[in-house]
Amino acid sequence: MPMKAILLTLPLMLGGATQLMAASLDALQGAWTAEGTSCTDTFKTVNGHSEFKDRGASLNSGIIVSGKKITGANAVCTAGRVREEKDRLTISMTCADTIMFSDMSVSFRIIDKDSFERFDPNFSDVLTTYHRCSP
Template sequence: MANINHGGMHRPSGRMGSICLVALILSLTGAQAAEQAHTTYQGAWLAQGSSCADVYSSGGKGVSFKQPIDIFAPAFIISGNRLRTPAASCRVRSIKPAGDRHLMTLDCTNTISSSDVTVLMSTAPDGSLVRYFNAEDTIGSRYQRCSP
């Protein structure tokens, strides 16, 4: 394979250069998809069939869990790079495309311990969010977005 010298910089030419360009485009597309997913997942979510008014309250800083918190409520809030459940607080480390889904990697802490958690999610055409147990799960659990 030939190398082309451009002002002291060596750059691969031919097929290797094309492969590098395609890899760069794919990585940018993946990053854009992850950023879009991060924006899409922002908000308060609750398992379908439950009442948002029973779990959430609105305040000056947005939506929060109603007091006293029901630690068993199937609910979470994503705000910025934070994901909160009634029982844990997590930092979103990354969101990466995984086929037609997204793999979210979290650092979570509750009153007892800290752990790394991975979540596989997608959005449904009706705007709901679907959380999957694993890659083989084809049904998932649906969550509705709760408005502030």
Template sequence: MSDAGWMRAARIGVSFAALAGAQGAMAQEGLAAYQGAWLAGGTGCAEVYASSGKGTSFKKPIDIFAPAFIISGNRLRTPQASCRIRSVRPSGDRQRLVLDCANAVAGNEVRVFISSQPDGSLKRYFNEQDTAGSSYQRCSS
């Protein structure tokens, strides 16, 4: 490859890296209202989460069945999986999150629909047709 060809390839690589960084920044902006630890009803926050100087984490031993998740930056963690939030986009009155998730067994892409509620809670929907959703209360910011 000529020097001009290498330079063109380098510029394309830098362009893709900048685009990926911009998408990450857009995802972070769309996530500002969702940062923190969230828990579905029935269990108290103190039973699922522990706080430390570094923030909130799942209490050990981790209850893998707890209906809980933590959003920190562009990461979403559940008791069983860790996900990178690839994108956040409006979908009607909801936000559609595209996640790259991995657990002890496998990794896959997951789509999640969420919306903020007037009382400060959050609703998670299984798909665009789900009208009921599951409510989550914030345990920490």
């Protein structure tokens, strides 16, 4: 393929990758709490959006996904690459807490529009089920 053709198609290929990531993360947008915990115990609604009641609580098992940002009780992560395989998403994330940062990958299996399972890609039998909370 001539260099000019490569340069002309590069923005289309990159734009497609961005759309794929956005579409993948769309299913996870919002506030979620782990099975066995209550949305009302974990979140409060402020100006129509969910926020943690007490983000630092040791029993907090919720997460909030907003765009590429995934906020949990102990860290804030930014999603990088997203790989889709059938009903599973593996997301490469950079996470930071108050004193350190790290890179990690986490996998999700979408069950339906209001629930998913989170698991370690290396240990898919260890999982946590989350349910969507309404703001």
